[in-house]
Amino acid sequence: MNLFDVYSLWEIEPVRAKGCHVWDSEGTEYLDLYGGHAVISVGHSHPHYVKAVQDQVEKIGFYSNSVQNSLQQGLADKLGEQSGYPAHSLFLCNSGAEANENALKLASFHTGKKRVIAFNGAFHGRTSGAVAVTENPSIQAPFNRGHEVTFVPLNDIEAVKTEIEKDDVAAVIIEGIQGVAGIYTPENLFLQQLASLCNQHNVVLILDEIQSGYGRSGQFFAHQSAGILPDLITMAKGMGNGFPIGGLLISPEFEAKKGMLGTTFGGNHLACAAAIAVLDILKEESLVKNAEEMGNYLQQELSKIAAITEIRGRGLMLGVEFLPEFATVRNRLLFESRIFTGGAKNNVMRLLPPLSISKEEIDTFITELKKKMI
Numbered sequence: 001m002n003l004f005d006v007y008s009l010w011e012i013e014p015v016r017a018k019g020c021h022v023w024d025s026e027g028t029e030y031l032d033l034y035g036g037h038a039v040i041s042v043g044h045s046h047p048h049y050v051k052a053v054q055d056q057v058e059k060i061g062f063y064s065n066s067v068q069n070s071l072q073q074g075l076a077d078k079l080g081e082q083s084g085y086p087a088h089s090l091f092l093c094n095s096g097a098e099a100n101e102n103a104l105k106l107a108s109f110h111t112g113k114k115r116v117i118a119f120n121g122a123f124h125g126r127t128s129g130a131v132a133v134t135e136n137p138s139i140q141a142p143f144n145r146g147h148e149v150t151f152v153p154l155n156d157i158e159a160v161k162t163e164i165e166k167d168d169v170a171a172v173i174i175e176g177i178q179g180v181a182g183i184y185t186p187e188n189l190f191l192q193q194l195a196s197l198c199n200q201h202n203v204v205l206i207l208d209e210i211q212s213g214y215g216r217s218g219q220f221f222a223h224q225s226a227g228i229l230p231d232l233i234t235m236a237k238g239m240g241n242g243f244p245i246g247g248l249l250i251s252p253e254f255e256a257k258k259g260m261l262g263t264t265f266g267g268n269h270l271a272c273a274a275a276i277a278v279l280d281i282l283k284e285e286s287l288v289k290n291a292e293e294m295g296n297y298l299q300q301e302l303s304k305i306a307a308i309t310e311i312r313g314r315g316l317m318l319g320v321e322f323l324p325e326f327a328t329v330r331n332r333l334l335f336e337s338r339i340f341t342g343g344a345k346n347n348v349m350r351l352l353p354p355l356s357i358s359k360e361e362i363d364t365f366i367t368e369l370k371k372k373m374i
């Protein structure tokens with residue numbers, strides 16, 4: 001049987017990884033500045049994480065959500081404390097798109113409305129609802145266009161206001177920092193105005209922190225720099241450090257009803273064990289602070305390279321634009337220097353390394369990047 005051929009693949013097969021390093025099937029070592037689409041938060045194969053998952057496999061890997069599972073409450077308690085959202089409640093699922101799908105559904109239940117405001121350049125996932133609020137017509141089937149979604153420019157509060165005042169809007173969904181679009185950050189003032197507008201008009205504010213959350217921006221969630229309290233916050237990627245898990249933080253204003261949301265695999269024992277280990281390591285090793293410090297250092301060193309024309313983002317979520325041809329620089333970094341980096345729309349280099357990255361590893365990257373800029 002063939003695999004359904006939808007991915008462009010590098011001809012490299014990682015078979016082993018540790019911290020910020022990956023080894024391929026021929027034993028070649030790579031430095032990882034991409035973390036598999038921002039998934040690797042605490043570093044590859046961290047010993048505490050490996051042990052937690054292994055121990056859990058030996059006890060019980062899975063049972064359904066029809067029985068008690070105290071790992072879920074354990075995860076919720078730690079997440080509430082570390083994220084700064086102890087009063088929100090937690091719904092667990094398996095991926096980012098699924099988290100957004102549930103958020104959109106909750107917003108519609110809560111308001112009885114269905115139109116959604118999203119932003120130009122937004123990426124929210126590939127399920128029917130999530131792809132409908134993603135601004136990329138080439139990945140939407142005609143079916144998705146049946147959703148009532150209006151796209152407006154990022155940071156344009158007047159455009160949002162015009163739509164919200166029509167009084168048929170259930171939710172506004174916004175990324176903490178736009179990732180796939182090429183790293184664009186909502187301004188703090190815009191987020192504050194957006195939160196108050198949503199509040200005044202009973203519109204649910206959904207913060208998609210799937211890529212920008214879990215410490216990557218140097219705060220637990222990127223939107224926390226604006227001091228706002230969204231109604232719903234979606235997470236995935238770094239939450240399980242590679243174990244598939246997603247989640248939704250839900251404001252106390254939302255009333256849970258039995259059967260309202262549900263999933264077979266969401267919140268399973270193994271996923272919870274992995275997610276608890278991630279939170280323990282983030283705290284123990286102060287990785288959110290490391291993301292802030294190393295992000296500042298990385299920006300500082302990048303800004304010394306003359307060929308770089310723009311650096312965007314915060315912490316360890318950076319977008320870099322430069323004059324030499326993007327694909328050549330990225331390919332040479334990978335095949336000559338053995339460094340993984342990411343790409344985004346319009347030839348933007350996307351840097352999303354593990355939050356445990358060190359100064360020495362950043363120095364290696366900068367030295368190699370400079371060589372490829374010539």
Ligand SMILES: Cc1ncc(COP(=O)(O)O)c(C=O)c1O
Nearest residue numbers: 095096097123124125210211236
């Ligand atoms: C901001 C954002 N939201 C949602 C998603 C979808 O997540 P998943 O691929 O886990 O469904 C992504 C994935 O890249 C993302 O970057």
